[in-house]
Amino acid sequence: MHHTFETPHPVELHVELGSGDLRTETTGTTATTTVEVTGPRAEEFVVEQSGDQVTVVAPHGRGVFGPSHAHRVRVGLPPGSSLSTRTGSADTTARGDYALVRLRSGSGDVEVEQVDGPAAVDSGSGDVRLHRVGGDLRVKSGSGDVSVGEVEGTSAVTTGSGDVHLGLARGRVSLKSGSGDLRVERAESDVVLSSASGRQWVDHAGPRDDAVATVVTITSTAVSGGLRVxxxxxxxxxTDLQAVSGRVSSALDSVGRPEPGQGHLEVRATTVSGDIRLEQVTA
Structure with a gap:
């Protein structure tokens, strides 16, 4: 089933899908929104436009959320549109550039390419991947790995079981995992890491070169697992470093107190079982 709507401006797209596969893509040359639904009950989907709002809603009841009623939904829409979803058991892939995203998934992988504003993802189980977020990021996952390339705003990621990998973090970061590794490649603001079981890394921590008198604080708590900064x-x-059962070590050159107007780094870490190590890295 195919639908085409005239949408000369960015739209607010809302999709509800029980099981199957959802793919959306923004293109810079389109003034239309296209929706294609395939599957055993595709003709029962509600697909409609109201102004700048486009909704795609799967039929409910009669086992439509079961695997035997999986549907495939494909949407093409203008760049700068917003996306909200609610899926039961379905993979979600969003290609292109979005103003904001709000995604809820019972199970299934989630991948989003580019978000200029805020992004929020709630997932029961499945991997979550976002390439770039221009605003604040919030991810809650019951089970699954979380990978984010770059975040301009604050980052708050919580997962019950799974690894969390964040590339460049310009804003404050909070990563929590019941069981899984936590890693931030480059942190330019405060970072809070908390895990019951798993290793923790901050590969490159400290204020930007153009930041004046900025203090970046790394706070880490771990029951079982070490920390490297x-x-x-x-x-x-x-530093304020405590390891009940483990080694605390530093390979840093001594540089003394901060000069007037110079930023510095504070590291506070506590681990029950695991090593804590500070390492020198290239600028």
Whole structure:
């Protein structure tokens, strides 16, 4: 079943799907929104437009959310549109550029390419991947790995079981996992890491070179698992490190107190079982 709507402006797309596969894509040359639904009950989907709002809703009842009633939904829409979804058991893939996304998934993988504003993902189980988020990020996952390339705003990620990998974090970061590794490649603001079981890394921590008198704080708590923090050369560091069963070590060069107007790094870490290590990294 195919639908075409005239949409010269970005739209607010809302999709509800029981089981199957959802793919959306924004293209810079389109002034229309196209919706294609395939599956055993495709003709029963409600697909409609009201102004700049486009909705795609699967039929309810009679086992439509079971695997025997899986549907495939494909949507093409203008760039800068917003996307909200509610899926039962379905993979969600969003290609292109979006103003904001709000995604809820019972189970299934989620992948989003680019979000200029905020992004929120709630997933019961399945991997979550976002390439770039221009606003604040919030991810809650019961089970599954979470991978994010770059976040301009704050990042708050919680997972019951799964690894969390964040590339470049310009805003404050909070990562929590019951069981899984936590990693931030580059942190330019405060980071809070908490895990019951899993390793923790901050590969490169510290204020940007153009930041004046900025204090970046790394706070880590872990029951079972160690922490490694990479510090660029010349960065003053203040530490409060405690390991009940494990080693605390530092390979940093001594640089003394911060100069007036110079930023510095604070590292506070506590682990029951695991090593804590500070390492020198290139700028």
């Amino acid at each position: 990479g510090v660029p050369p010349g960065t003053p560091v203040w």
